[in-house]
Amino acid sequence: MNQPDLEPGDEVLVSLVGLVAAGQFECSADRHKPGLLAWARWLRSVDDAELERETRAAIYDSASVNGFQGNWNHEHFKASACWHEARRRHIAAGHSEDCRARTIYGRAHSRLMRDHGYAPAAAGRCRCEVTDG
Known part of the structure; x- marks a missing residue:
């Protein structure tokens, strides 16, 4: 049986996907x-549009x-890892740790809600001094 090259709780795993996904x-x-x-690892390399598509799918699947009964942590892992990657990119773009503006994950979640007939909550306000260019 092929074993993953990272162990549960490994710092590299936590850095890659965050604490919640590492636990899942x-x-x-x-x-x-x-x-x-x-x-x-693939998720880290995709562009923002692909991350948003993958996030919508992961949220939907989770x-x-x-x-359902059973162990579905592998599905929840993907949604949590998408949240972590979206947050990482948000902060890398210059937003503060406490910024409440909508991330790629938030946009994906809102779109998925609208696609299924729900009204998503309004995004928080960004007070960061981030420029788009």
Whole structure:
């Protein structure tokens, strides 16, 4: 059996996907772990449009399995990892740690809600001095 090259709780894993997703990774079935690691590494390399598409899919899948019995941590891992990556990019763009403006994850979540007939909550205000160019 191929073992992932990172161990649960590994600092590299936490840096890559965040604490929540790292915990979900640890609780995932072993058969999912190599694929989850490859996917998380890939996620770091995609552009913002692809991240938003992947985030919508991950949120949808996580929400869809939420009511089912069993271990679905591999699905929840993806949504949590997308949140972490969106937040990482938001801060890398110059936003503060406490900025409440909508991230790529927030845009994906809002679009998914609208696509299913719900009205998303308004985004928080950004008071960061970030320029777009």
